Amino acid sequence: MIDSFLLVFLLVGLPYVAVLGCIAGSIWRFRSARFSYSALSSQFLEDKSLVLGSLPWHLGIFVVLAGHAVAFLIPRVWAGLVSNPGFLWTVEAIGLAASVLALIGLTTLLVRRLTSGRVQAVTTPIDLTVLALLLAQVVLGILVAVQHSFGAAWATGTVSPYLWSLATLRPNPALVSDLPPLVQAHMALAWVLVLLIPFSRLVHIFSIPIAYLWRAPQLVVWANPRRFQGVEAAVLVPARRYFLRGVAAISVGGALLAAGTAGTFGRFFFGPRPSEKEQTKLDQEKLTRLRQTQREKELTLERARQRYIKIAKVKDLDTKKGRYFIDYEMRAALAFLGDDGLPLFISAKCTHLGCTVASDLDAQGRVLCPCHVSYFDIKTGMPNAGAPAKDPLPHIAWVLMDAKGDVVMRRGADGRTHGDLAPDQAALCDVYIAKREESV
Amino acid sequence: MVFHLDKCIGCHTCSVACKNVWTDRPGAEYMWWNNVETKPGTGFPTKWEDQDKFQGGWEREAGGGLKLKSQNRWDAMLKLFYNPAQPNLDEYYEPWTYRYDDLFDAKEGDDQPTAIAISQITGEPIQIEKGPNWDDDLSGSPEYAEKDINLDSLSEDERNAMFEVERVSMMYLPRICNHCANPSCVAACPSGALYKRGEDGIVLIDQDRCRGWRACVAACPYKKIYFNWKTGKSEKCILCFPRLETGQAPACFHSCVGRIRYMGVLLYDADRVAAAGDVPDEALVESYRGALLDPNDPEVLAAARANGISDGFIEAAQRSPVWRYVCQWKLALPLHPEYRTFPMLFYVPPLLPIMGRTNGGMYEHDGSEFHTTFEQARLPIKYLASLFSAGNTDEIEIVMRKLAAVRAYKRAQELGDLDVDRVLSGLRGAGLTTDDAEAIFALTAIAPLDERFVLPPIQREEAMPSSCDAEHCKGSCGLGASQAPERGA
Numbered sequence: 044m045i046d047s048f049l050l051v052f053l054l055v056g057l058p059y060v061a062v063l064g065c066i067a068g069s070i071w072r073f074r075s076a077r078f079s080y081s082a083l084s085s086q087f088l089e090d091k092s093l094v095l096g097s098l099p100w101h102l103g104i105f106v107v108l109a110g111h112a113v114a115f116l117i118p119r120v121w122a123g124l125v126s127n128p129g130f131l132w133t134v135e136a137i138g139l140a141a142s143v144l145a146l147i148g149l150t151t152l153l154v155r156r157l158t159s160g161r162v163q164a165v166t167t168p169i170d171l172t173v174l175a176l177l178l179a180q181v182v183l184g185i186l187v188a189v190q191h192s193f194g195a196a197w198a199t200g201t202v203s204p205y206l207w208s209l210a211t212l213r214p215n216p217a218l219v220s221d222l223p224p225l226v227q228a229h230m231a232l233a234w235v236l237v238l239l240i241p242f243s244r245l246v247h248i249f250s251i252p253i254a255y256l257w258r259a260p261q262l263v264v265w266a267n268p269r270r271f272q273g274v275e276a277a278v279l280v281p282a283r284r285y286f287l288r289g290v291a292a293i294s295v296g297g298a299l300l301a302a303g304t305a306g307t308f309g310r311f312f313f314g315p316r317p318s319e320k321e322q323t324k325l326d327q328e329k330l331t332r333l334r335q336t337q338r339e340k341e342l343t344l345e346r347a348r349q350r351y352i353k354i355a356k357v358k359d360l361d362t363k364k365g366r367y368f369i370d371y372e373m374r375a376a377l378a379f380l381g382d383d384g385l386p387l388f389i390s391a392k393c394t395h396l397g398c399t400v401a402s403d404l405d406a407q408g409r410v411l412c413p414c415h416v417s418y419f420d421i422k423t424g425m426p427n428a429g430a431p432a433k434d435p436l437p438h439i440a441w442v443l444m445d446a447k448g449d450v451v452m453r454r455g456a457d458g459r460t461h462g463d464l465a466p467d468q469a470a471l472c473d474v475y476i477a478k479r480e481e482s483v
Numbered sequence: 484m485v486f487h488l489d490k491c492i493g494c495h496t497c498s499v500a501c502k503n504v505w506t507d508r509p510g511a512e513y514m515w516w517n518n519v520e521t522k523p524g525t526g527f528p529t530k531w532e533d534q535d536k537f538q539g540g541w542e543r544e545a546g547g548g549l550k551l552k553s554q555n556r557w558d559a560m561l562k563l564f565y566n567p568a569q570p571n572l573d574e575y576y577e578p579w580t581y582r583y584d585d586l587f588d589a590k591e592g593d594d595q596p597t598a599i600a601i602s603q604i605t606g607e608p609i610q611i612e613k614g615p616n617w618d619d620d621l622s623g624s625p626e627y628a629e630k631d632i633n634l635d636s637l638s639e640d641e642r643n644a645m646f647e648v649e650r651v652s653m654m655y656l657p658r659i660c661n662h663c664a665n666p667s668c669v670a671a672c673p674s675g676a677l678y679k680r681g682e683d684g685i686v687l688i689d690q691d692r693c694r695g696w697r698a699c700v701a702a703c704p705y706k707k708i709y710f711n712w713k714t715g716k717s718e719k720c721i722l723c724f725p726r727l728e729t730g731q732a733p734a735c736f737h738s739c740v741g742r743i744r745y746m747g748v749l750l751y752d753a754d755r756v757a758a759a760g761d762v763p764d765e766a767l768v769e770s771y772r773g774a775l776l777d778p779n780d781p782e783v784l785a786a787a788r789a790n791g792i793s794d795g796f797i798e799a800a801q802r803s804p805v806w807r808y809v810c811q812w813k814l815a816l817p818l819h820p821e822y823r824t825f826p827m828l829f830y831v832p833p834l835l836p837i838m839g840r841t842n843g844g845m846y847e848h849d850g851s852e853f854h855t856t857f858e859q860a861r862l863p864i865k866y867l868a869s870l871f872s873a874g875n876t877d878e879i880e881i882v883m884r885k886l887a888a889v890r891a892y893k894r895a896q897e898l899g900d901l902d903v904d905r906v907l908s909g910l911r912g913a914g915l916t917t918d919d920a921e922a923i924f925a926l927t928a929i930a931p932l933d934e935r936f937v938l939p940p941i942q943r944e945e946a947m948p949s950s951c952d953a954e955h956c957k958g959s960c961g962l963g964a965s966q967a968p969e970r971g972a
Contacts, residue, residue, distance in 0.1 A: 078691055079971025085712070086569055087569070087571055087572055088572055090565075093565060098564055160607055161572070164605050165715075167972055250696075255556060255559060255674070256560070260669075260670040261679065262677065262678040264681060
């Protein structure tokens with residue numbers, strides 16, 4: 044498990060460092076070393092394998108980044124679209140194909156850079172660093188897509204709100220802190236790459252010559268502008284026409300974008316201020332949340348201090364309807380009465396993306412994770428075939444204590460029971476969970 | 484600018500002067516802002532004239548107007564990451580030096596130490612396969628001359644005649660940037676880094692704005708923009724503007740042994756430039772001449788003054804040797820006008836070698852003409868036409884007649900061995916007076932520097948905006964760079 048401080052740094056600190064570093068670094072470089080801005084193409088030195096690397100890479104990564112950007116910019120619209128399975132499958136297939144294309148291109152480029160003598164003459168350590176990091180990032184991305192499929196759907200409820208929370212300066216790492224480490228690594232590396240933009244050849248991203256689409260074909264510059272102002276104005280007339288056309292095009296695009304985001308921003312800045320009643324309600328909710336936090340802290344403390352924590356009386360447990368409780372790791376868990384008349388404790392945290400599973404058993408003795416529809420058999424913990432979750436829910440160890448407070452029976456997380464007790468006697472006992480080091 | 488090809492001796496002094504001043508540095512080793520080619524030949528870079536391959540210059544649109552042959556707006560965007568029309572290093576040559584240290588440091592042994600060739604890019608030993616003027620004087624060779632695409636216009640018979648060993652003929656073609664009036668490189672630059680300087684029309688690349696997309700390299704049909712592989716920026720001939728600004732001729736002009744180069748002011752109406760190129764191939768030369776304005780026309784002078792052109796420039800335009808060669812005498816023609824960039828460098832085609840075909844080892848020379856007829860010229864008129872008049876042989880023939888008439892006139896005058904009446908009728912037939920002939924002779928043969936180079940110094944104080952501190956202008960006004968132009972990461 045990743046240390047929580049490190050996690051907060053990767054999910055909150057790093058993004059801000061990266062974005063601010065990228066902006067500040069770009070301004071610094073543009074002001075102090077404008078000559079160094081270049082696409083730094085090496086097609087001139089070697090063009091045979093470049094075409095097999097540069098084209099697939101740029102095409103692939105453009106499609107992939109466009110997909111990421113859309114899911115970030117219009118998460119609600121996107122979520123609506125991907126709820127259609129046909130659309131979701133199509134998007135996933137296109138994304139995977141594009142990223143494989145990018146991977147092929149990137150590998151070709153890396154091999155080319157390492158094998159061509161001419162290209163090596165213009166290769167710097169930072170070039171190789173960037174290539175290696177990009178390769179790692181694309182591989183991570185493909186692994187995420189394969190192991191945790193349908194990212195186009197689940198990211199809209201996790202990564203998109205997380206990014207928006209960063210963008211609106213109210214960072215909420217909790218939205219993504221439960222995502223698998225693979226996904227978190229992919230996100231962290233993305234921020235590292237953003238940070239590297241102004242300090243590497245990636246800076247050519249800012250050189251994409253959009254203005255070429257509307258600028259006047261010929262450009263005349265007078266070395267002495269004052270003396271030739273009149274002439275310059277005449278020369279600039281066609282330039283202005285192209286410029287105005289460009290401005291119009293950008294304005295329309297900008298207006299569409301603004302209309303799309305105005306709702307969110309508008310409500311934030313100019314939305315109705317809450318009335319006294321609503322404010323009270325908000326404060327109440329806040330208080331409730333604070334109390335919940337307090338309760339959570341108390342539970343944590345209790346777990347730190349106590350060897351055993353009582354979950355229930357065995358006779359109160361039910362075979363069909365589980366009781367939720369919080370285990371020693373502060374995760375949700377379910378308590379059932381097993382067929383043998385003994386308690387059966389199982390984790391309630393879905394092994395797919397960490398949702399809490401439902402507490403009711405179905406006819407086959409399974410509980411359902413409502414997020415992505417995985418059924419877990421509580422006896423074995425195994426998910427059904429074809430479920431998004433691949434790993435079983437782990438069982439949780441328990442101990443039985445009689446009325447005098449003596450441990451009379453225990454069961455480890457591996458399912459082995461120690462001690463012997465008839466079910467009717469067991470029913471009189473209380474069931475506890477124990478600290479991990481004592482649980483077996 | 485005018486280059487008089489009859490005077491070029493192919494010595495490459497211009498190329499070396501330019502190389503020493505401007506391109507003797509890492510990344511620019513392979514660049515020859517000025518080079519001299521042997522024609523027929525494939526040139527530098529190899530087969531640069533093949534626009535089916537390199538896609539440079541402008542072409543006429545069906546609905547009228549000109550459009551770039553490649554690198555148009557969306558086309559350029561699609562080719563950002565790989566441009567198939569881009570020449571690579573092998574189409575120029577891999578620059579090399581020799582490992583001279585080996586001559587001194589080699590261990591004592593039985594063999595004489597040698598300095599082996601090493602690449603100036605990788606530093607590794609290389610097998611030299613090609614150099615910047617590898618086709619020099621090799622006009623009869625199958626590798627170079629026969630691959631000249633200008634020969635495509637010739638019939639099989641004419642081609643064969645050109646390549647019979649004893650008939651091999653050739654000419655030199657010195658080339659620099661044409662500083663075109665309608666430059667396709669400027670139009671194609673996605674970053675807007677290329678521009679034409681208002682004062683003197685020099686085409687320059689703002690090195691701080693260049694982003695190395697290399698669209699200009701592809702778009703320039705003359706391949707006179709070079710990509711600096713080390714800094715990742717494009718570079719080109721700057722017409723030695725720091726020299727011009729102090730009243731000196733460019734290094735290549737100044738060092739020219741044959742004194743073939745002429746520089747002067749031409750006035751033209753910028754609004755008519757694009758339309759002048761929108762005519763059929765045969766009419767291009769005349770159309771371009773028509774777009775140039777007569778510096779003695781009062782209307783033109785008034786318009787020039789109204790547009791802020793200084794008296795110094797107007798006076799220079801009136802004395803311009805270029806105006807006289809191009810418009811007054813119509814002797815100088817643009818190189819490959821069919822690229823439609825309105826080149827501002829004009830060539831006087833070579834009269835020599837004009838001697839006709841041989842017949843059984845004897846020249847076919849019936850004595851009725853001082854020179855044999857132009858139809859029998861060893862360098863076929865059609866070949867010259869494909870170089871200088873977009874295939875219009877009439878233009879070349881007119882020039883040839885004039886050059887021959889002037890030569891006969893001077894010969895009759897100096898040696899007295901030609902029939903004066905025939906010489907004078909030859910002059911009249913070529914549309915020249917005796918005064919014209921004397922003037923052409925004077926400017927061609929005996930003109931001193933101040934008649935060949937007529938340009939007022941563009942005062943540096945004037946060239947620099949007074950609002951700009953000289954320290955900050957460095958690199959943009961000929962004062963050197965305030966930062967070392969180093970490759971970015």
